[in-house]
Amino acid sequence: MLSLDAQVSTVRKASVRDVPAVQKLVNGFAEKDLMLPRSLSQLYENVRDFWVVEEQGQVVGCAALHVSWKDLAELKSLAVAEASQGKGYGRALIEACIAEARNMGVAQVFALTYVPELFEKMMFERIDRALLPRKVWTECVYCPKFHDCTEVAVSLLVAEDAPSGASRHLRLTT
Numbered sequence: 333m334l335s336l337d338a339q340v341s342t343v344r345k346a347s348v349r350d351v352p353a354v355q356k357l358v359n360g361f362a363e364k365d366l367m368l369p370r371s372l373s374q375l376y377e378n379v380r381d382f383w384v385v386e387e388q389g390q391v392v393g394c395a396a397l398h399v400s401w402k403d404l405a406e407l408k409s410l411a412v413a414e415a416s417q418g419k420g421y422g423r424a425l426i427e428a429c430i431a432e433a434r435n436m437g438v439a440q441v442f443a444l445t446y447v448p449e450l451f452e453k454m455m456f457e458r459i460d461r462a463l464l465p466r467k468v469w470t471e472c473v474y475c476p477k478f479h480d481c482t483e484v485a486v487s488l489l490v491a492e493d494a495p496s497g498a499s500r501h502l503r504l505t506t
């Protein structure tokens with residue numbers, strides 16, 4: 333658990349009790365075509381992937397870290413309620429996911445995003461989407477923008493012994 337502003341807001345792992353609020357948050361942005369919608373079934377089944385930001389007892393942000401393979405995890409469903417944006421919650425959620433990936437021994441975290449600038453501020457680098465293994469595209473077939481996708485792939489090596497250099501993001505073993 334990470335305390336952002338003493339006793340006011342907290343980043344913590346989600347519980348099943350948070351799922352309705354997470355769905356409202358994610359699907360609110362999905363209606364604006366900013367992210368993919370999530371069903372309650374998807375959220376309950378993947379609740380252990382989720383982090384939430386709680387502000388004065390309310391869930392105002394979420395993000396999920398989904399392990400794709402032994403050396404790869406996806407950061408997904410990043411959302412902060414409009415009234416709570418600009419307070420560092422997005423950054424805190426990404427940091428929580430990165431720390432979790434590192435603790436789990438996952439070498440690389442990637443995201444598909446419309447806001448690559450936010451990730452670049454956190455040392456992610458843009459990568460060619462085609463480099464990502466096919467299994468990470470399984471959700472895309474359900475996206476209305478499947479044939480006209482403008483999401484950008486970004487990636488961060490989180491392992492402490494990760495090699496340096498531009499080609500390092502290509503070393504996926506899937």
Ligand SMILES: CC(C)(COP(=O)(O)OP(=O)(O)OC[C@H]1O[C@@H](n2cnc3c(N)ncnc32)[C@H](O)[C@@H]1OP(=O)(O)O)[C@@H](O)C(=O)NCCC(=O)NCCS
Pocket residue numbers: 361366367409410411412413416417418419420421422423424443444445446447449450453
């Ligand atoms: C994108 C989003 C999660 C950012 O959350 P947030 O809590 O406002 O972000 P933070 O306050 O932690 O901002 C961290 C940094 O990213 C920058 N940033 C935030 N949103 C940005 C955006 N849309 N474009 C460019 N930079 C952005 C901030 O200026 C800040 O920079 P700084 O640290 O130099 O001041 C939030 O705006 C959101 O939920 N948007 C709608 C859903 C969405 O687009 N989700 C992303 C899907 S990958």
